[in-house]
Every structure is written in structure tokens, then in C-alpha cells.
Amino acid sequence: MSMLRSRSGIELTGDRRxxxxxxxxxxxxxxxxxxxxxxxxxxxxxxxxxxxxxVGWASLPTILAAxxxxxxxxxxxxxxxxxxxxxxxxxxxxxxxDTVTGWILITAGILLGGFLGVWFWxxxxxxxxxxxxxxxxxxxxxxxxxxxxxLVGAALVWAGI
Numbered sequence: 042m043s044m045l046r047s048r049s050g051i052e053l054t055g056d057r058r059x060x061x062x063x064x065x066x067x068x069x070x071x072x073x074x075x076x077x078x079x080x081x082x083x084x085x086x087x088x089x090x091x092x093x094x095x096v097g098w099a100s101l102p103t104i105l106a107a108x109x110x111x112x113x114x115x116x117x118x119x120x121x122x123x124x125x126x127x128x129x130x131x132x133x134x135x136x137x138x139d140t141v142t143g144w145i146l147i148t149a150g151i152l153l154g155g156f157l158g159v160w161f162w163x164x165x166x167x168x169x170x171x172x173x174x175x176x177x178x179x180x181x182x183x184x185x186x187x188x189x190x191x192l193v194g195a196a197l198v199w200a201g202i
Contacts, residue, residue, distance in 0.1 A: 060109060062175065067105045073191065074098035074125065077147060080198050081132050084140060093128030097121040115162060122155040143197030150190025157183055 078094045086094075101121035108114040129148040136144040160166055161180065172180050 059175065063105055063109055067102045070105065071098070071102040074101060076195060077125075077129075077191075080195060080202075081128075083202055084132070084136060084198070086132055087135055090128045090131040090135060093124045093131070097125030097128065101125070118158065118162075122151075122158065126152055126155055137201070140198045140201035143194045143199075143201060146190050146194030146197065148194075150187050150192075150194060153190060154184075154187040157187060 074094065075098055078091065078098050081091055081094055101118065104114055104117050104121065108118075126148075129144070129151055133141065133144045133148050161168055161172065161175070171177075172183070174180060
């Protein structure tokens with residue numbers, strides 16, 4: 042079988058091995074989106090940006106937690122991810138010059154994470170076998186890049202405040 046062949050994944054199932062990852066995502070998304078909202082608040086973001094970020098902050102961990110018992114609810118993650126993405130694009134447009142680079146990195150990281158979620162979890166595009174294992178190094182490397190962009194961006198925004 043070719044490395045580029047695609048299979049169905051475990052992301053939208055109740056697989057007990059994957060439940061721990063979803064629980065961790067509940068906590069990480071609640072904290073990370075709260076920090077991002079706080080940074081935007083301190084930067085005096087427009088109210089609509091704060092509102093979109095708050096919607097994502099409240100709904101993403103909530104939907105993830107609810108999906109532990111009903112994995113098909115994970116399709117609803119498109120709504121908070123879209124809300125946060127649009128809010129962050131607005132934040133990039135509104136950011137002061139000294140923190141705009143940080144906001145660009147945060148936005149790039151969140152957009153990458155959203156794309157990876159759609160790609161790996163929903164499989165709307167074929168996932169090569171190389172990236173199929175949620176615990177394999179190729180996929181963990183991409184998730185690490187997503188996290189690094191968000192963390193470095195947040196550090197730059199924090200340093201510029």
C-alpha cells in the first residue's frame with residue numbers, strides 16, 4: 042500500500058485512545074483563546090474583534106467537551122474556528138505597528154491549526170498515510186508548528202505591549 046493512500050481516521054469516532062487528546066484540546070483551547078482574547082483586549086481591539094474572539098473562546102472548548110460523548114458534534118467546530126479566524130484577521134488589520142508581527146504569527150498559527158483540523162479530522166481532502174497516525178511524528182511536527190506560531194506570536198505581542 043502506498044504512503045500517499047488515504048484511510049478513514051479515528052478523529053470523528055469515540056475511540057478511547059483519542060478521547061485523551063480531545064480532553065487536552067478542551068483545556069488548551071480554553072486557556073490559549075483566553076490569553077489571545079486578553080491580549081486583544083489590552084491592545085484595545087475593536088469591539089467586533091473582541092466579540093468574535095469571545096464567541097470562539099466560549100464555544101470551541103464547549104463543543105470539544107460535548108463531542109466526547111457525541112463525536113459527530115466535532116463538525117460544529119467549524120463555527121468557532123471561523124469566528125476566531127475572522128476576529129484575528131481583524132486584529133491584524135487593527136493592531137498597532139509594534140505588535141502587528143505578533144498578531145500575524147498568531148493568526149497564521151490559528152489558520153494552520155484550523156486547516157489541520159479540517160484536513161485530519163474531517164478528511165474533506167485525502168490524508169496521506171504518512172500523516173494518518175494522530176501520534177506519529179509527521180503529524181505531531183505540523184501540530185508543533187501550529188503551536189510554535191501561536192506561542193511566538195503571543196510572546197511578540199506581549200513584549201510589544
